[in-house]
Amino acid sequence: MITPSYVRTMAAYNTEMNRRLYAAAARLPEADRQAPRGAFWGSLHGTLTHLVWGDTMWMSRFDGGDRPPVAIRDSATMIADFEELTARRTQADTRIEAWAARVDDAWLDHDLVWFSGAAQREMRAPRTFLVTHFFNHQTHHRGQAHALITAAGEATEDTDLMLVLDGPR
Numbered sequence: 785m786i787t788p789s790y791v792r793t794m795a796a797y798n799t800e801m802n803r804r805l806y807a808a809a810a811r812l813p814e815a816d817r818q819a820p821r822g823a824f825w826g827s828l829h830g831t832l833t834h835l836v837w838g839d840t841m842w843m844s845r846f847d848g849g850d851r852p853p854v855a856i857r858d859s860a861t862m863i864a865d866f867e868e869l870t871a872r873r874t875q876a877d878t879r880i881e882a883w884a885a886r887v888d889d890a891w892l893d894h895d896l897v898w899f900s901g902a903a904q905r906e907m908r909a910p911r912t913f914l915v916t917h918f919f920n921h922q923t924h925h926r927g928q929a930h931a932l933i934t935a936a937g938e939a940t941e942d943t944d945l946m947l948v949l950d951g952p953r
Contacts (some may be wrong), residue, residue, distance in 0.1 A: 785912070792952075799877040800949070802926070804941045809828060809866075812933070816828070824928070827860075828929055828932040831929050832873070833862050834859040834860045834925065835926070835929070836869065837859035841856075843879055845896060846883055856901065
């Protein structure tokens with residue numbers, strides 16, 4: 785079962801893993817970050833940008849804040865500049881951690897209803913299920929980014945949860 789502690793732990797893991805990935809990505813030349821590599825979102829930069837897009841979209845549903853300014857089909861090109869992308873990543877992680885600190889059992893115990901632009905219909909699902917999806921989506925695309933960074937010859941430090949965090953939050 786998803787608990788507030790799980791949400792806080794995964795938010796902290798997300799923040800630290802993004803710090804590690806962006807530090808490694810920053811050591812690569814811009815051309816390597818932008819080069820099409822056959823990833824679903826094209827390049828390393830496109831993958832990282834889509835991840836900011838996805839986190840922003842889900843957070844708009846979870847905390848009622850701002851949504852991304854573009855549709856999913858344009859998510860990989862939403863932010864062209866790596867420095868701006870890095871700043872937006874830091875802002876997104878701060879937002880996620882602040883939300884996670886407020887999550888309680890009562891919030892988790894309800895469904896979320898939203899309109900999905902991708903599905904073009906109203907959706908309804910338990911928040912616990914959607915929070916699991918949210919963190920799984922992050923891990924999935926960070927794994928892709930990690931592979932692209934590694935293939936470009938850069939290291940990201942450890943990625944295993946128990947090696948990144950010292951325990952649950």
